[in-house]
Amino acid sequence: MVEHQPLHIAVIDLGSNTARLVVMHAIPGYSYRLQDEIREVVRLRQGMTEAGLGEAAEARGYSTLRLFKRFCESNGVHLVLPTATSAVREAANGKAFVERVARELGIALRVLTGQEEAYYGVLGVLNEVPIREGYVLDIGGGSAQLSEVCDGEFVQGEALTLGALALTERFIRHDPIRPAEFDAVRAEIERQLDTLPWAKPGAGLTLVGIGGTIRNLAAMEAARQAYPLNTLHGFSLSKASVEKSIQIFRELPLEKRQKLSGLHKDRADIILPGAVVVLAVMERLAVEAVTISISGLREGVFLEKFWRHLPYPVIPDVRRFSVLNMARNYGYQKNHANHVRFLALRIFDQLAPLHGYGPRERELLDAAAMLHDLGSIIGYEDHDKHSQTLIEFNGLAGYSPREIAIIALLTRYHRKGFPSLEGYKAVLDKQDKPLLERLAAILRLSEFLERGRNATVDDVTVTWNKDRLRITLIADEYPAVELWQAQRHALDLMAEAFKREIVLDSLAPPGDWSA
């Protein structure tokens, strides 16, 4: 295999509430993953006046940038992409701050316009959650960006001063919030949303949400429903859930809010107005749910660089790449995975008349075949369970939580065990049981037909009648190991899944054929 030289690319995001440094481990065009992250609460907006950033706030921002720079130097970061958003953008002395940072720290801080901030958020989203038509809502500390996506590309977006921190500081003086304060927040949100005439309901549009406020609302809902995955990627947050959370925030005092499971302690004081923004936008667009994207502004800034050789820095098929990206990050055995996938899809296609599944199910089997052995990076023993854990921890960009759960469970059952949906009722239902069973049976059969890991089995023919299903192997020599291991470990589940007796044979004869 090619030897790849990884680059460490850092993105600095100097926000109104939080300053973040993320370092990505990237092999251009091949794979990327988060390598390190530092989060510092700078509250840059605190004490901001017509004169601009307050002295203390500016000092916090400045020293944080200096420390980020030191960190990048000592960690051997190859490239730093430093950005600042609403606080610096809107501060009267923002330009002076940027010049000082350039002069004294040698950091060319790029102050994003509202449109640019919206654009990068959308770039992050489109590389994780494919949208043809819809909107992206990004709620930060100072501003909130709403953007429109048409035909899979960013068309327009605006930053409004609807950040969670900004609204809190402007309107909320009591804890818990008073009705009059709540109404003022709500009115201000509507007033600002009115300035975006293009934000209106439409047929089949998707709303995707990014930023800590929305992630926390989703995490609270996930906690309520015993959500089985360890990632919120693709989580669907319903309007009812947002309304429920708002109700809770209105009733509970801060120290009780800080104890809500799913809600980050240092966000409990400012989350309410952010939640109201989410609700207002959902109502305005007449959508019943908002889909969570983990990637946003910082990933967008990184990905513009990572995909700069593309005409438009968005992957045309997010699902394909996310599967390969994960496989590559965990050092998969390419030849083995490719051949297991080939055999699995061959069997799937021939069995189509029996199972009746289509391209979507086929793609789940494809992904599971590529990822089935990931867990061996943790250890050979129980590597099937480790693969499941790794997929449920990372999620898979472009796939829904239901699809991620199925792919994870397929890897879990690729060598043994009888598929069960236990613990997954938040994302899977009864109809998924036979699907899981049949796909797992096909994957397991393919895995054992490639047990020698050297592609001995060139191809498979599957034929059947009402009682019997025959699997005939075409191999470049008698596939002794594969016949033996498939017989031992793969046929029960096939028989169960396809309700037939299984017969396994090989066109290539045993070695002692002459005898």
Add this chain to the structure above:
Amino acid sequence: MVEHQPLHIAVIDLGSNTARLVVMHAIPGYSYRLQDEIREVVRLRQGMTEAGLGEAAEARGYSTLRLFKRFCESNGVHLVLPTATSAVREAANGKAFVERVARELGIALRVLTGQEEAYYGVLGVLNEVPIREGYVLDIGGGSAQLSEVCDGEFVQGEALTLGALALTERFIRHDPIRPAEFDAVRAEIERQLDTLPWAKPGAGLTLVGIGGTIRNLAAMEAARQAYPLNTLHGFSLSKASVEKSIQIFRELPLEKRQKLSGLHKDRADIILPGAVVVLAVMERLAVEAVTISISGLREGVFLEKFWRHLPYPVIPDVRRFSVLNMARNYGYQKNHANHVRFLALRIFDQLAPLHGYGPRERELLDAAAMLHDLGSIIGYEDHDKHSQTLIEFNGLAGYSPREIAIIALLTRYHRKGFPSLEGYKAVLDKQDKPLLERLAAILRLSEFLERGRNATVDDVTVTWNKDRLRITLIADEYPAVELWQAQRHALDLMAEAFKREIVLDSLAPPGDWSA
């Protein structure tokens, strides 16, 4: 770092009940791990007569060997170490079988004598569970080996025909077993143990057990007590527990035994006599517990080769190597880990008058410092929790379950959170809480003092009075990142653990000192 060329070394173990092929991924003298395993129930002893191995049994053994060979060829195994034990050794036609295997398969099957079988089992054990004086009991399908260890080396050992399968076939005709049959089994065991005059009680001797029978007895006990680790390495199986299991086996019919949690389904039919052997040996040696070793015969055969350049193929310090072996298998960042360890031990030593801990606790901190970042191989997010998982999954040779749990928890709390023992009461008790707290505080401080991952902090001085604990950094330049991150994330736990206000300063002045 040096580029290592891994070798794939296979060990074939043709036993009386099971044939096993294990493939080890080995970098000579540097690291090794299990890479693949195939288990086939051959029941070679079935139908064995004075004439020797039965025809069917011989055929099963032969074709399994042929398949193992094919598997090794297709998987690119560099070296195969094929061994056979009691069934082939004792069969009248064993020699003929070995010749046929050599002639037709080109496999030079090495038939181990009883002493050799005992020796290799002990080699496996001594590289996992250090024993100065004691005994090793290995219960297989056909034979059981009892060996004596003096001064950390194998001195003598014998194979007795006390294998679980052998005893079952000879004495048990009813299910559940009848009292008369049970008494006959027990009498035969005592009769054979009498032939080993050297097997007798002694001061401070350790009994270590290997093999499926003993592992299953331990797994049953682990299930009873909600054991928190995912490995049985070092598990202490009490005499009372063995007696309890025997009682259960005597009362339950097979199909109920097969449902016992911890007991492998295809072992339920033969485990009883094996359990009686364990009990008889414990009573004879007057020990109250048997310690579980995961490594046995196969590992011993592999390790003799792996450590062939040593005068005696046993690691003098099993704990040191097991920590490095795991770190190496998971591609740890050597320089960072080494420096975090250096700082942690420096702080630990200076604080000795305050915490009063000694070499054993120091070694736990050492190990945790080396392993704290392992989890980042899974992902940066939650890598602290992943480190814990990896350690509890693999275990650490030479460490007790309590020590493994503490090391795992130290890595879990190396960057955040307040140490808790919840879920660990089977291995930890209240006195471990302050220990965990103090060691975690030291490890966390050291981690953040090396946050830049470039050894900016050369050394640390710790001084204190009754209210205040002062930490002074000696660095080659102002350690801005380290001071900042330690301040943010490491001081609370230090204050809590040592009941003092913490002051952090640096001998190297800030850059703008001249100003």
